[in-house]
Amino acid sequence: MKKLILALIISTSVLSACSLKDDAASLYKVEEPLAATIYLPENMQPNKTQTIHVSFTQNGQEVDEVDMLHVQIQKQDETKADHNVEVKRLNDGAYEVKSIFTESGLYLITVHAEHNDSTIMPTKQFAVGELSKKDLDSLQGDQPEPSGNHEHHH
Secondary structure (H helix, E strand, C coil): CHHHHHHHHHHHHHHHHHCCCCCHHHHCCCCCCCEEEEECCCCCCCCCEEEEEEEEEECCEECCCCCEEEEEEEECCCCCCCECCEEEECCCCCEEEEEECCCCEEEEEEEEEEECCEEECCEEEEEECCCCHHHHHHHHCCCCCCCCCCCCCC
């Protein structure tokens, strides 16, 4: 019986030495994902050059330059993004997207970005010019929520 109790005490001691500490999770480096903020002009009109700004943060710090950036803009009711956009890095770490929209309607901008092994693809919906009844109806219907971190620029 003494051998059984002794074996139980030894095995309990060995197992308790191998268990995780309560603060084990805090010992690992925790990184926040890359976040994008898309600033849109307030009143976008067709056939005029529009300037959209995109800036990035990670771990509470502004990101001066992302490792990869691709911007797609498409009319909401179209299946492919064939809208040409020009992306330029500004001195303050923000990016400027210039585009001319040839017709009124609802559009989607998707920013594909990567920095320090964090990849994001936030999408934001916006209006250009006067909206048709179809566009207004789609705004009132069940539309998926845009993703990412976005703000309007005033």
